[in-house]
Amino acid sequence: DNVIEQISLKDPAYIIYTSGSTGSPIGILHAHRCLSNLIQWELHESGIQGGLRNLQYTALAFDVSLQEMLFSLISTGTLYLLSDEIRGDMRRLETFLIRNKLEVVFMTCSALSTLINFSDKIIEKASLKHIMTGGERLRLSGPLKKLLNKNSDITLYNFYGPSESHVMTSYPMNRKLGNLLPYPFIGKPISSIQVYILDENIATVPVGVCGEIYIGGAQLAMGYLNRSELTEQRFISNPFNPGEFLYKTGDIGRWSQEGNIEFIGRRDEQIKIHGNRVELREIESMIKKYPDIIDTAILVRETTEGNNELVAYIVGKSVKIDKLKVFLRGRLPSYMIPSYFVPIKRLPLNPNGKIDKKSLPIPENTLVHPVTEYVAPRNEIETKLTAIWQEILGKKRIGVHDDFFKIGGNSLNAISVITKAYKEFDIELSPNRVFVTSTIAGLSSEIEAINWVSNNEPSGSFEEGEVDEVTI
Structure with missing residues (x-):
């Protein structure tokens, strides 16, 4: 006989892996209650209607994919699946969104910015009603702000939450609300979630004062897989609710007078690159394993489009940057490979003997790569x-x-x-x-070759299925 097991909300549901400072991925164990609480909130309190056409954009390795699938199906919506080819091609993605009249999408801030900056048609022709974003700090400017100003029925949701909790806060914005800020708040806690902003003594800070963000409640992970010491370090006893736990995020924020949270930055060296969580120390550790590297420091810089890029400052003897990049590509994922490598004689130190990162040279004014001879555009x-x-x-x-x-x-x-x-x-x-x-x-x-073929195609046209009659 088939045995039907009773699954409770406290039972393990899935494991999500994220970057760790040791150089090895860390498994985060989540219970069913995490997704249950999130989907219930999205169904009844988020303001996102059910029965809509939803895009399945996120790759299955990320927890957002579960949110996309479950919300769409439970809310009697329609889920549209993407191939990897369309996901990586903004022109085809634009066509897919418009042709299928998609109404709900969830994209990281980087991907959303890239799509909107590319697409003029989305502003005019898309059927979008709800755009959810997260994974990085949101910067609202340019075409994205134009899209929201032109389409008052579109609501953009800025979600916040580490992998240890999934979505914990939400900040909806649109033209009608009049809250299209350049750097939007990360919002207020969703249902059954507690968010605290605490000082170094684990005491609450006043409104407007910066502190570290701690989170608790129904969506908190069960801990790290086979990493009990790390679990005890990051998941602390909740002093405000005995018997419960809080997760120490390492993020700095502050409360506004309206009860929204403003994200300020990271306390440690952990950041988001294209929606992926990255430990800078992990990259530094890997670079130091390369022969002839004496020391290194990794910095993050923000591009004009609001995305994060990695800059590696390296101290070493005759280091070949090309070979170093090949070395790193075999050991780190692509999003953890620095965009810039700056050779310097020594790392500057402050009076306390720590690296003075503010004194490191700006990449644009420094020889960051072995360069080829400069040749100007010829046509x-x-x-x-x-x-x-x-x-x-x-x-x-x-x-x-x-x-x-x-x-x-x-x-x-x-x-x-x-x-x-x-x-x-x-x-x-x-x-x-x-x-x-x-x-x-x-x-x-390549473009010249494509143009030549296009301009030298045989005259006339054929209907699909027609074949020339050939005499042999």
């Missing part, structure tokens, strides 16, 4: 491509033979290049072409 296509690269990478001097990834490009930048090239040249290119042909000269040659 109209190269000139337009150079302008696109300059805008995306934030650099003024880029030669047509410079390698995209050696001068600070990454996979998300590559998608931006392809989408802007499509708008400029009306030519379809795969994002993979930037990886294969990583110079302006190479991409220009």
Whole structure:
């Protein structure tokens, strides 16, 4: 006979893995109550209607994918699945959103910014009603703000929550509410969630005063898989509710007079890159394993589009940056590979003997990579491509033979290049072409070849299924 087991809300439901300072991924164990509470809140209190057309954008390795699937199905909505090819191609994603009249999407801040910056049609033709974002600090500007100002029926939700809790707070915004701020709040706690902002003595701080964010309640994880010591360190007893626990996030925030939380930054060296949580010490530890590296420091800088980029300052003897990057690619995921490598003689120290990161040179004014001989654009296509690269990478001097990834490009930048090239040249290119042909000269040659084929196609047209009659 089949045995039907009774599953309780306290039983384990899933494990999500995230970056750890030791160099090994950390498994976070969640109970069924986490997803149950989140979906119940989304159904009844979030303001997001059921029965809508929902996009399944997030990859299955991330907990948001569970939220997308469960909310759509439980709310009697329709779930639209994406292939990896469409997920990485903003032009095809734009078409997919418009053609299927999708109404609910959840994207990281970086991905959402890339899509909206690329797409003019979404502002005019999309059927969007609810856009949820999170994973990074949200910056509301440019086309995204234009989209919300032009479409008063669209609500943008800024979600906050580490992997140890999933979504803990929400800040809805739209034109009608009049709260389209450049750096929006992360909002108020959702139902059955407690958020505290505490000082170093685990005491609450007054409104407007910065402190560390601690979280508790129904969505708190059960702990780290097979890491009892780390669990005891990060999940502390709740002094305000005996018998319960709080998670020490490492995030700094403060309460507003209206009861919203303003996110200030990180207390430690952990940040978000393209929606992925990254421990800077983990990257530093891996770089130090490379031969001839004496010391290193990793900094984060914000691009003009509001995304985070990694800068590695390295002290060493005749370090070959190309070989170092190959070494790192075999040991770290792509989002943890620094965009810039700055060789320096020594790391500056402050009077306390700690690294003075404010004194480290700015990458744009420093030789950050072995460079090829500078060659200026030689034709109209190269000139337009150079302008696109300059805008995306934030650099003024880029030669047509410079390698995209050696001068600070990454996979998300590559998608931006392809989408802007499509708008400029009306030519379809795969994002993979930037990886294969990583110079302006190479991409220009590809565009010229596509143009030549298009201009020299045989005259006349054929209906699908027709074949010329051939006499042999």
